[in-house]
Amino acid sequence: MVKELDEKIDTLPDHVGWRLWQASRAWQAEFAAAMRAAGHGWFTEARAGLLGYIGRNGMRQSALIERSAISKQAIQQLLDGLEAEGIVERMPDPQDGRGKLVRYTSRGLDALRDGDRVKMEIERRYVSRIGEERFTALMGALRALAAREAAAMDEDAGAEGEVVESK
Amino acid sequence: MVKELDEKIDTLPDHVGWRLWQASRAWQAEFAAAMRAAGHGWFTEARAGLLGYIGRNGMRQSALIERSAISKQAIQQLLDGLEAEGIVERMPDPQDGRGKLVRYTSRGLDALRDGDRVKMEIERRYVSRIGEERFTALMGALRALAAREAAAMDEDAGAEGEVVESK
DNA sequence: TCCATATAGTCAAGATACTTGACGACATTC
DNA sequence: GAATGTCGTCAAGTATCTTGACTATATGGA
Structure with missing residues (x-):
């Protein structure tokens, strides 16, 4: 099957950007599939990207903006979704009446644990592959x-x- | 500045998936910026992803679907956009009344050349970096x-x- | 204290990149 | 030549992200 494909395709790109892109997409697909299989149906790429920035002890929404380089509006919408799914919760920052703290719910922490497990499994698979x-x-x-x-x-x-x- | 960031961030992820994602995004940003700078304002990530699959001699729309693993409707919409920009053109396949051939216009081929140049420049930069x-x-x-x-x-x-x- | 300005978050509207589903035109096969 | 399948299209909906405008709170002077 791979051979067939090679024959059919005249020029498949082979530069760093393409390879990085393919590898990144493959990893994400593997990760997302495993997460959904683990019962985290709410899991999407964009949400994963954001969750990567949220520390385990929670943080200010504004800190999240600084770190992730995503617009505050996009972050807000992603957080709205994650909050609706019960993965994170927002509470007023006692230190600053304007700010809000974002932190994982217990369900979110479960997902985080599953995510770590899946990551390690994928990594093991990668090592065994190459x-x-x-x-x-x-x-x-x-x-x-x-x-x-x-x-x-x-x-x-x-x-x-x-x-x-x-x- | 990098040090400051390191201090502020308690736990930045450091696994394959994250690294691949970051590297891929960085490459794409660099590429897109260079393409826009070269006058290709129509250039977007999704379009680039699709163009990567189109051989220089053109191909059937259906072949594009097979290769890229994107839904045919998505491909169609991307092609609509690229056609409107004058990058590709569609013509009926003389071999099959149902099919259409997609191929680059001369403007599209220009863009392709610029793209190749930019890729090589980025690669050179990468080599000099690491x-x-x-x-x-x-x-x-x-x-x-x-x-x-x-x-x-x-x-x-x-x-x-x-x-x-x-x- | 009060005012100017900056910051944190929200609301609203729109663009892009997809998805699923339904469909018409043509091909192939029996 | 009728059933079946393939190719591309049309339509509608969703997720992600953007820009712009706005409210509420904080801060740093006059």
Whole structure:
């Protein structure tokens, strides 16, 4: 079947962006399927993306905005959904009358635990597929890339600042 | 700035899925920004994803559906958009009265060329960020993962087939 | 104290990228 | 040539995210 596909397809892209995209999508599909199988039918990609930023001890909605680089309105809508599903709850911040605290419900913490388990299972599967050495190299490269990316963005920001100044 | 962020964030995820997602998004953002800068304002992520599947010589809409694993309706809508932008054109398939051929316009081919250039630039940047060795390792791991992924899916499909049969 | 300004969150409307379902035109097969 | 299947389309609905406008609260002076 794979061979058939290879024959049919004249030019399948093979550059970093494509590979990263495919790998990312495959991981997400695997994760989402496992989560739904574990009874978390409310689970979607966008929600997962947001939940990744919420610390286990809860946090300010505004802190979530800072971290996730999603617009506050989008976050609000995602939180509305998650709240309706009973995964998180919002309560007024006693420290600041304007703010609200977001934290996991017990159901949300259950989901979090399941999520961690699933992640470990997928990781194990990946290691068995490509070998520990390759997997380690993959993680190392991705971490390095993320670190340099952040550094480059800082430089860009600095450079942009200079450009603005010189105007 | 990076340090500040590290201090503020108690638990940033560090698993394959997260890293792949971040890397993929970063690449896409870089690519999209460069494409827009090159005058291709019509460029969006979803469209890029679809264009990746269209061979330079054009192809049947139905073939596109097979390859991309997106619903035919979604593909149609994306193609509608791309056609309206003058990137691709659709013509009846002389071989099959039902089918239509999708192929790039000359404007589309220009965009494709720019895309290739941008990809190479990004790749060069990546290599200079993390080193050639690490970059090669990254690509190798991603390719291996994709190949094993496909193989695993075939196995699953086979297993599912058996299950259906045994019903 | 009171006012100006900034910040936290909400409400509303619209765009994009999908989905499912129903359908008409053409092909294939028996 | 009639049943069946495939190809593309039309229509409607959903999820995610965006921009813009708004309310309530906080803060830092005059």
